[in-house]
Amino acid sequence: MAAGAPRIFVSHLQGVAVFDPAGDQVGRVRDLVVMLRMGQRPPRLLGLVVELATRRRIFLPMTRVTAIQSGQIITTGVLNVRRFEQRPTERLVFGELLDRRVTLTEPGEEVTVLDLSVHQLPARREWEIDRVFVRKGRKGSAFRRAKGEALTVEWTAVTGFSLEEQGQGAENLLATFEQLRPADLANVLHHLSPKRRAEVAAALDDDRLADVLEELPEDDQIEILGKLKEERAADVLEAMDPDDAADLLGELPTDDQERLLSLMQPGDAADMRRLMSYEDRTAGGLMTTEPIVLRPDASVADALARVRNRDLSPALAAQVYVCRPPDDTPTGKYLGTVHFQRLLREPPPSLVSSILDNDLQPLDPEAELPAIAGFFATYDMVAAPVVDEAGSLLGAVTVDDVLDHMLPEDWRETEFHLDEEVTTDGS
Structure with a gap:
C-alpha cells in the first residue's frame, strides 16, 4: 500500500x-x-x-x-x-483488541469495538491504527444480537486501549523513549541494571534492538546477546549492519559463533563468515557487504529510488556502485561509482554507466586503517568501495566505521557521561 x-x-x-x-x-x-x-x-x-x-x-x-x-x-x-x-x-x-469494551471520551459511553482501520504514514514505512469502528449499547452474546448505533471514530476519541501512566514493566519505559535515536536509547540501557537492561532488550522488536546494539559498548552488547534465546539472537544479528554483527560475533567464543551462524539465513551467515575472515582494522574487516549495487543499464531514476531507502545510513546513500552481474556482493566486475550529487544533476532516463566516476582507485580489502583514513581525508569521501584482485566489489567502507575504530576504545562510555560532566561544570 x-x-x-x-x-x-x-x-x-x-x-x-x-x-x-x-x-x-x-x-x-x-x-x-x-x-x-x-x-x-x-x-x-x-x-x-x-x-x-x-x-x-x-x-x-x-x-x-x-x-x-x-x-x-x-x-x-x-x-x-x-x-x-x-x-x-x-x-x-x-485476538485482543476486537470485541473489546472501550469508552467514548464524549459523552463517556461504553461501546464495543467491531473493527479497526490501518494506514501507512506519508513518506514513511511505518503503519498505524488510526480509526475505530464501534457499536453503542450493551455487548451482544451467543443468544442475543447486539443492537445500537454503529459509528467510526478517531483513535483519540476512545479510551481503554492505551498504556496507563502508572503501568509498570518494559512497556512504559519503551513508550516513554520511543522517539529517541538509537544512540540515545543505548545511553538509557547502558545506565540500567543488568536485570532491567535484559527486560527492556527482550521487549524491543528485532530491528530496534539491532539499531541500539550497534550503539552500545562491547561489554553491554555481549551481555544482552547472551541473555536472548539463541534463535532470537540470530534474528537480531541478521537485522544489524553486517560489519557490526561480524564485530560482535568475533567477540564470542567459537562454539557460540557457530551455533548462531547455523541459525541465520544462509546468505547472512555467508556475509558474516566473509567479514570475519579479515583482520579487524582492515578495509575488509570494516566494510559493509550491503552497499547500493546497480547494473550498467540501470537509469538515474533507478539509482535515486534506491538512494531514497530510509533504512540506509547517510554515508551509504551518498553514492551507488555500478557492477556487472551478479548484483549482490561479491559482484561481477566493478565499473565505478556514481555520487548522489551527480545523480541529481542528470536527467532521470540517463544510464548510470554514462556518468561513472572511475578515476579513484578502490580500497584493497587488506588496506589498513591509517591508509583508509588517509584516503578519506585526501579525497573528502564519506564512503569508498572495497574491490578484490579479480575486480569484484566486496563491499564499502563508510566514514562512521573509520571513526569508530580511530576513537579510543572507551569513547562510547565517555559519550554516555558527557551530559553529566557538562552539568557538573555548569557549562
Whole structure:
C-alpha cells in the first residue's frame, strides 16, 4: 500500500493470501501485531501473523510488505519461518483488541469495538491504527444480537486501549523513549541494571534492538546477546549492519559463533563468515557487504529510488556502485561509482554507466586503517568501495566505521557521561 493510499479495515485482512514477488502463495494472514503507546497516540502496526501451508504461524514485519491490494498481500520474498512468539509489548488485533469494551471520551459511553482501520504514514514505512469502528449499547452474546448505533471514530476519541501512566514493566519505559535515536536509547540501557537492561532488550522488536546494539559498548552488547534465546539472537544479528554483527560475533567464543551462524539465513551467515575472515582494522574487516549495487543499464531514476531507502545510513546513500552481474556482493566486475550529487544533476532516463566516476582507485580489502583514513581525508569521501584482485566489489567502507575504530576504545562510555560532566561544570 503506497503512501497516501486509502485506509484499510483490519477485518478485510483476515485470511487474505500472502504472495512472494514471483506470485507464489506463501500463506494467509491470521492476525495483526501492534504495539500500544502511552496516552492517546495511535498504536504502531508492527507486522502480520501469517500461517504457512504447514500450519506454522510466523511473523511478517510490515517493512517486508510491499503492497496490499485486491485482497492480496505482496512481500519482498524472503521470510523468516521461525514460529511466531508474542512479546510483552505486543498486542494481537483479532485476538485482543476486537470485541473489546472501550469508552467514548464524549459523552463517556461504553461501546464495543467491531473493527479497526490501518494506514501507512506519508513518506514513511511505518503503519498505524488510526480509526475505530464501534457499536453503542450493551455487548451482544451467543443468544442475543447486539443492537445500537454503529459509528467510526478517531483513535483519540476512545479510551481503554492505551498504556496507563502508572503501568509498570518494559512497556512504559519503551513508550516513554520511543522517539529517541538509537544512540540515545543505548545511553538509557547502558545506565540500567543488568536485570532491567535484559527486560527492556527482550521487549524491543528485532530491528530496534539491532539499531541500539550497534550503539552500545562491547561489554553491554555481549551481555544482552547472551541473555536472548539463541534463535532470537540470530534474528537480531541478521537485522544489524553486517560489519557490526561480524564485530560482535568475533567477540564470542567459537562454539557460540557457530551455533548462531547455523541459525541465520544462509546468505547472512555467508556475509558474516566473509567479514570475519579479515583482520579487524582492515578495509575488509570494516566494510559493509550491503552497499547500493546497480547494473550498467540501470537509469538515474533507478539509482535515486534506491538512494531514497530510509533504512540506509547517510554515508551509504551518498553514492551507488555500478557492477556487472551478479548484483549482490561479491559482484561481477566493478565499473565505478556514481555520487548522489551527480545523480541529481542528470536527467532521470540517463544510464548510470554514462556518468561513472572511475578515476579513484578502490580500497584493497587488506588496506589498513591509517591508509583508509588517509584516503578519506585526501579525497573528502564519506564512503569508498572495497574491490578484490579479480575486480569484484566486496563491499564499502563508510566514514562512521573509520571513526569508530580511530576513537579510543572507551569513547562510547565517555559519550554516555558527557551530559553529566557538562552539568557538573555548569557549562
